[in-house]
Amino acid sequence: MSGVGGSASRSGGDARRSRSAGGARSDRNRTDRARIVIVDDSPMMRQLIREIVETTGRWNVVGEAGTGFEAIRLLHTEKPDVLTLDLEMPDLGGVETLGYIMSELPRPVVIVSSHTERMADPALRALEYGAVEYVVKPGSDPAQQEEFEERLLNALDAALHARLRNLRLRIAVAGALQRARRIRQKQRPATCAVAIAASTGGPSALLDLVAALPEDTACAVFIVQHMPSTFTERFAERLGAECALPVSVARDLELVRGGHVYLGPGTHHLSLTRTQDGICVQLLDEPPLRGVRPAADVLFTAVARTFGPASLGVVLTGMGRDGAEGMRALHTVGARTIAQDEASAVIAGMPRAAAPYADEILPLPAIGGRITTIARELQSAR
Numbered sequence: 001m002s003g004v005g006g007s008a009s010r011s012g013g014d015a016r017r018s019r020s021a022g023g024a025r026s027d028r029n030r031t032d033r034a035r036i037v038i039v040d041d042s043p044m045m046r047q048l049i050r051e052i053v054e055t056t057g058r059w060n061v062v063g064e065a066g067t068g069f070e071a072i073r074l075l076h077t078e079k080p081d082v083l084t085l086d087l088e089m090p091d092l093g094g095v096e097t098l099g100y101i102m103s104e105l106p107r108p109v110v111i112v113s114s115h116t117e118r119m120a121d122p123a124l125r126a127l128e129y130g131a132v133e134y135v136v137k138p139g140s141d142p143a144q145q146e147e148f149e150e151r152l153l154n155a156l157d158a159a160l161h162a163r164l165r166n167l168r169l170r171i172a173v174a175g176a177l178q179r180a181r182r183i184r185q186k187q188r189p190a191t192c193a194v195a196i197a198a199s200t201g202g203p204s205a206l207l208d209l210v211a212a213l214p215e216d217t218a219c220a221v222f223i224v225q226h227m228p229s230t231f232t233e234r235f236a237e238r239l240g241a242e243c244a245l246p247v248s249v250a251r252d253l254e255l256v257r258g259g260h261v262y263l264g265p266g267t268h269h270l271s272l273t274r275t276q277d278g279i280c281v282q283l284l285d286e287p288p289l290r291g292v293r294p295a296a297d298v299l300f301t302a303v304a305r306t307f308g309p310a311s312l313g314v315v316l317t318g319m320g321r322d323g324a325e326g327m328r329a330l331h332t333v334g335a336r337t338i339a340q341d342e343a344s345a346v347i348a349g350m351p352r353a354a355a356p357y358a359d360e361i362l363p364l365p366a367i368g369g370r371i372t373t374i375a376r377e378l379q380s381a382r
Contacts, residue, residue, distance in 0.1 A: 219312075
């Protein structure tokens with residue numbers, strides 16, 4: 001794989017100035033820092049990541065690997081707290097390396113790889129295998145460099161605090177993904193809605209949730225999952241393989257129908273609007289809200305505005321507080337609300353922030369069944 005052009009030297013200068021200005025910090029005892037191994041076949045990319053993490057004074061780079069086999073060796077000899085892992089490497093690819101890590105000596109792993117359609121399948125497999133986060137490598141644009149540094153450090157912080165026991169290793173068996181299901185030919189306009197928000201740890205949690213939705217679910221289901229935009233189509237396909245309901249990436253101005261799962265695209269906020277035909281999807285080409293797009297707050301507020309009390313909001317695992325304000329709006333209009341409990345979350349930031357507005361706080365295994373029960377109650381009340 002190629003590196004990142006001249007970005008390493010630029011970041012290196014910033015890092016060196018920062019370290020020289022804070023000598024006391026650079027002399028901090030390395031045993032106080034979190035141990036990290038950087039895995040990437042590009043020496044320039046490894047250098048860039050090293051400079052970013054070392055500048056913070058909170059990380060001790062205990063090893064670098066250019067192949068998956070080298071990463072496995074360092075996993076055993078250095079026992080890092082966290083690893084960064086590229087997906088495209090010689091000898092042993094990133095997904096296979098991750099499978100070994102999560103099976104044999106589980107550690108929080110942050111994927112740092114390219115952002116292309118070709119990488120969509122490996123990226124989703126990595127998230128299913130238990131990767132905590134996926135950070136897209138930057139281009140040569142200085143703005144991309146700054147965004148990469150911020151996202152990388154946030155992802156590493158999330159990884160350091162992730163509950164690995166809640167990241168279940170999923171290895172699909174060929175031919176077993178497609179569930180036997182009957183897609184309803186005539187779906188009626190939705191009269192009730194379920195809105196679900198997730199971030200770090202969300203892909204695995206969502207696969208469990210949608211698998212629990214029965215074929216006769218009458219409400220429309222909306223999902224916001226924070227992930228790179230090029231991965232949403234493939235993720236919708238994966239959700240559809242597990243779900244008895246049809247799943248698709250939401251399209252602007254399509255009529256919202258009951259018994260259908262709509263995944264928010266990574267390029268727009270997912271909102272709703274009323275038309276003469278009924279409630280329709282509205283994709284908003286607006287800046288990220290508190291750093292994320294699509295934002296759950298936008299979706300939840302739209303659901304509160306259009307479906308009112310005939311709706312359910314669910315906030316799952318994730319870093320930050322996206323969904324909390326939207327959950328407040330849902331709670332205010334009399335909608336039902338659920339937050340995942342902290343014990344079953346990979347990262348508890350989002351459900352913790354939403355908890356004050358939650359009617360129920362439940363472990364992940366209980367949420368799917370509860371959604372089904374509430375959805376039936378909402379439908380029967382119409």
